[in-house]
Structure formats: C-alpha cells, structure tokens
Amino acid sequence: MEYPNSGALFAQAVKKSDKSRDYWGDITITVKDFQIENGQIKIALSGWKKTSKMGKQFLSLACQQKVEKQNNETNEDKDDDIPF
Numbered sequence: 001m002e003y004p005n006s007g008a009l010f011a012q013a014v015k016k017s018d019k020s021r022d023y024w025g026d027i028t029i030t031v032k033d034f035q036i037e038n039g040q041i042k043i044a045l046s047g048w049k050k051t052s053k054m055g056k057q058f059l060s061l062a063c064q065q066k067v068e069k070q071n072n073e074t075n076e077d078k079d080d081d082i083p084f
Contacts, residue, residue, distance in 0.1 A: 003014070004030050009059040027061055034065050041065040 007027025012020060034041045044066040047059045 002028060004050070005033060005063045006030060007061045009061060011057065023059070025061075027063060032061075047050075 005028070007025055009023040009025040012022055012024055015022075029043075031041075034043070042065070043063045046062045046064075050056065050060045051057050
C-alpha cells in the first residue's frame with residue numbers, strides 16, 4: 001500500500017564501480033500538497049529503517065513541506081511518529 005508523499009530506498013545489491021549508487025528507490029509526491037515559491041519546493045525528508053517480508057532491509061521515506069518556525073524550530077527538530 002502506498003501512502004501519500006512517501007517512498008522507499010533499497011540498498012544496491014551489486015555495485016559495478018565505486019561511483020555506482022548505494023541506494024535506489026522512488027518517492028511519490030502529491031504536488032498539490034506543497035506550496036511552490038519561485039518554482040521550488042523545500043521538502044523535509046524523514047526515514048525509518050525497516051525489513052521487508054523477504055528479510056531485506058530498506059529505508060521507508062516520507063516527505064512534507066519544510067516550514068521554518070519563528071522560534072527556529074524546523075521539521076527536522078520534531079520527533080515525528082508517522083505510522084508507516
């Protein structure tokens with residue numbers, strides 16, 4: 001099941017060279033959920049270590065609009081409990 005503004009990163013099993021990627025995956029973003037300014041969106045990413053049903057470890061990802069708080073608290077300062 002896909003959750004809005006979420007995705008996953010999986011470890012690359014075989015690297016062909018030192019420059020090969022370490023992780024691969026995708027994220028689905030619902031653009032209407034984000035405010036676009038000057039053609040850009042500032043996104044805060046969160047990640048959780050998980051294990052697939054087949055025993056492979058991966059990172060589950062979620063994103064949300066990065067919001068600067070007046071007291072300098074940002075999204076990354078929060079301990080988010082997104083249930084997936």
